Structure formats: C-alpha cells, structure tokens
Amino acid sequence: MTTPTPSSPASPLLRAEGLHVTYPGRRGEASARAVDGVDLDIRPGEIVALVGESGCGKTTLARSLLGLVSPTGGRVVFDGRPLDYTSRALKAYRRRVQLILQDPSGSLNPRHTVYDAVAEGLRIHGYGGDEQAAVAGALSRAGLRPPERFFLRYPHELSGGQRQRVVIAGALVLEPELLVADEPVASLDASVRGEILALLLRLRDELGLSALVVTHDLGLAWNIADRVAVMYLGRIVETGEVEQVLTAPRHPYTQALLSVLPEAPGDPIVLTGEPPDPSRIPSGCRFHARCQVLAGGEAERAGVASRCRTEDPGILDGGGEAQVACHYAATNSTSNPSELAR
Template sequence: MTATTTGTVTGPTAATAPALEVRDLHITYPPRAGRGPARAVDGVDLELGRGEILALIGESGCGKSTLARALTGLVKPTSGQVLCDGEPLRYTSAALKAHRRKVQFVLQDPGGALNPRQNVFDAVAEGPRLHRMRDGLEQRVHTALSKAGLRPPEQFLSRFPHEMSGGQQQRVVIAGALALEPSVIVADEPVASLDASVRGEILKLVLDLRRDLGLSSLVVSHDLGLAWNIADRVAVMYLGRIVEVGTVEEVLLAPRHPYTKALLSVVSAEGARGGRPQLLQGEPPDPTAVPEGCRFHPRCPLWAGLDAADRAEAGCDRRTLPVLPAQAPAGGQAACHLASVS
C-alpha cells in the first residue's frame, strides 16, 4: 500500500489485486418474531486469488450462502467491504450491474434457476441482452454452450428445461454465466441437487474453465469430498466466521480446528472402514444467539473433555478470538484457543 500526494491510501493495481476480496464483512438481519438480530456474517476477511478455486465449507445455516450472495452484490453488507480487482463495490444500480457481469452467481438448483418457458438459447442470451451485448449474440450463445460442455450447441438451442437432464440444466446455467465472459464464478452448492453420476462431470467442468479461461471460482458446499477434488484452498465457516483456512492439504489432511475435524471424521477413510465418526453435541448454529468467547465452544469435544481448572485456563467461554486474516500463513490457520493442543 502507498500514500498519494493527497494523503489517501492506494491499494494494489487491478493486475496484482485478488480477483475478489472481503474485508471485515458483517451482515446482520433485523430482529423478528421475538428474537434478536441475526449475525449471518460476523466479521470475515477472505481473498480469492486469480485463477484460484476456493471451497467454502460448513453446515447449513453457518452463513456460507449469505457470504456468497454478498460477493455477487445480491446482499448489501451491514459493514465492511467487498472488493473486485482491488476496487470497493459500490451499490448503485450501474455499479452493481457492472460487478455482476464480472462476478457471476451459479445457483444450487438448475431447475429453479431456469425459466420453464424459455428455451436454451433465450436462457443463455438473457444476460447479454440485459447488458446490451447484442452484437454477435448468436455466436456468443454458441460459444458459451460449447465451453459449458453442451456440444454441438445447435442440438440444444431449442430445448426447454424439462427436455434435459439435471446435469444438462446445470450446464445451461453455467453457460448463461459464461456468456457474459466473467472473471469470477461464485457457485452455491453447484452439484448438491445432481445425481452422483453427473457430479464429477460438473466438477471437472469447473476445473476445465479454470484451465482454459483462467476463471477464479468460489464454490460453496458442505461436501468435503468436493473440496478435495477441485479446490486449491479451503475456508471452513461456522456461525458467521471463518474458523480455519489453508491449502486443501493443510485443512483436509492436517486439520487444526475441532469443528473441521468433526466434519472430516464423517467422511474419513477410517470412518469408511467402520470407525466411529465424531458427532457434534448440542444444537445447530443460531446466528441470533452467538455465544461469548469461542462461538464453537458449546459444541466442542475438546472443551467438553476439559476439567474445571483447564477450562478456566483455556478461557474458551470468555476470550474472544480474532478474525482470521484474508490469506493464512504457510501451515494454515485456525481460530481456536485449543488448536495447539488438539
């Protein structure tokens, strides 16, 4: 960072800045039905590098989808910043439109994302038409369909969603995103609604798009197997915060946070051989009642195994943990008072 002659601070150039970044992001929904405000995203720093595939992992309700929607401009933060190519996102209509051309959102359910009355051509052409990209529209649609793996595209142009498989529908949704030539794809559970037989094909497509187009991708999922197969880095989210981040090898082969370990125990090779997964105790996360101290401690098996003296020394129930940095140092990082002894 350097200072200009006017005293303002300038950040990295677009060429060196992360493709997408959030700084101290908070998203709080107002109270309702007698409950307090919901801290859906509660202090997140995170970077998506150029050409990187980052997997955002966690249970349902932990804030993953809200964070993904904020990255695409669909949710305005309560505080903090979203930056694209080093430039803060502004929330005017024109700025949001320009941002969404560069950062495209791929929804979980392709059947719900596609208009049943639109054929494939119109579905893929909808984005370019909204952005007034009408020159060469037919070729643009053909190219997008080919990149999404629907070849030859002529065979699909006149089809309607009900005439295609779930995997083909998801490829149409991805083609609709590619038609705008984005630099970033944010995919929310992109294979969750698909049969196991086609999940691998869609994940391979994400890898192919990175290889062929240099696309950066943030993939939201609860599936650790997905992260292992396609991600460069993994960020684990719990109750509005990133609690562990590192390379896929650091997080999945040598996890430091007890929450990550519990998630992994369910799908580990030992579990597959009949070992007992580590079950989390207590209720699922509630963003309207974030605990004091470490927000995971009420469900933490390490905390549960401590005696009173060790609990007092650890302070998990009273000492607040800092927000993890956007880029973890080598070896990864975990937001846990007990990570050094776990």
C-alpha cells in the same frame, strides 16, 4: 496469458474486509449476525471452497460478495475497488462476477428455450456482437456439443447434468472473471457430479476463471478447491490450502466435519446440540458449547478452557496461509490432529 497459481503473490481479485451482515430481529428480539466478521481473499485463477453446515452463514456471505445483500459492516473489494451499490455499478459488476445456483431446474425458466436462457444475460447487458455465436460458444465451453442441437430444447427435455451445463453456459456467455457457485452439484446424481466438477476445473485452466464454491461437502472441496475456508456461526474458523486443512485439520469443528466422511478413519465425532442462534452468539469461542476438545477435558489440561469460554479467538486474515481460530489449536500446534479429535 498465464494463469496465476494459488501460491503466486497476485493481488486478490475479490476481497471481503471485516464483513458483517446483520438481520434485524422481530418484536424486540436481538439482531441475527448471519455474517459476523469475515476476511476472505480470492486470487485470480484460484478456486476457494467455503464449507460449513446448514445455517452457518456461507450462502449469506456469498450473496453479499455478489452485491445481492448489502453488508452492515466492512466492505467488499473487487479488482482493487470497493463495491459500489448503485444500480449501474452493480450491473457492471455482475457482468464480471456470475452466480451458479444449486438447482438448475429452479434457475431455468421452463418456458424459455436453451438459447433464450443463455442469451438472457447478453440481452440484459446490451451485448452488441453476434449473439448466436456467443451463445454457441458458451454452450460449447460448457460441454453441450454441437451447441446448435440444444438451441430449441426446453429444460424439461434435458437431463439434470445438461440443465446445470446450460446454467453454467448462461454464466460464461458474459465472459466473467469470477464464478460464485452455491452447491453446484448438490442436486445431481453421483455419476454426473464428477463431470460438472471436471468442467469447472477445465474452465479455470482454460479461461483463468476464479471461483468461490459454497458447499457443505468436504469431499467436493477436496476434489475441486485450491484453498478451503471453514465457516461456523457467521465466521471463518479455519482456512488454508485444501490438502493441508483436510489432511491435518486443527479446529475441532473441521475435525468433526471430516470425521463423518465415508473414508475417514476412526469413529465419527458426534457434536452435541444444535448450532447456536445467530442472534445469541456465545461469549468466547463461538464453538465452545459443542466442542469435543473442551468437553473431553483436553482444553482444561492444556490450560485454555477458561479462554475458550470467555475469550474470542478473533477474525482470521483473509490471505492464503493456514490459520485457525482456536485457543487449543494455537497452544498445540505440533500435536497430531487425529489426537485432537479424540
């Protein structure tokens, strides 16, 4: 089977359509809009990186795509069908879509052997085949060879990288079509991070897996993703092919995130203030209160400052083309991105 390339016209395997997730406020407070209108496609064989600072809503979005959180608006579509939230349908769905968490120590029961940890999903889903062969195959694909050496080991006997490979094997044993990886290497040493990222890429190439990788690390996105979606305050503000977005960022928020990478040219862009409360999202562009382009006067000179403060740029389409939710970027599409960040 040929794995579709990111640029192929394959229909999305997973799609978020106008997704909203709202949490009720306490004691009469306004509801918190954790996810505030998101369209996002993930095609077969594609790795999409969802990036943004802590609290932007990316983990809530990932949980809603997994069916762990029911949306308050919009819908999730998988393989052409809207997600059904009945227990039986979700069980079948989660066999095809698996979650990989950032902390392998917290994901593994310390009292379970590696064999039991990997076999757990098979037992939950009533696997009728050769369990031992399936577990051995998953461990081998995750890079733990020979797999039989690991069957009777416990998590505390493994390194951090080995524990993460066990978590990945536990996801692979069900032969899913999509992995959702939430900060999959955040808790690992730098020397092991590259190995796990290389493993995820190899699994994509060999098995045709799709993946959504949730991260705050744009360097990780550069190394693993085909496409990147940058999220701020519950909404995707810039998206496109990873090389295009990370070498020529158009949204001031993306520029600020990139500016603090060690290899970034020039001085880091220091954003003022903290991200707004999701229960009190500002009018206009939700980034305008912290925007260095607006604060520096460039938006005023371009004649869009008033729109930045009062007019919502809208929800980006979930497809693969480059898009940005920024009034200034829209009027300066030919500008040098490094100049926009000054």
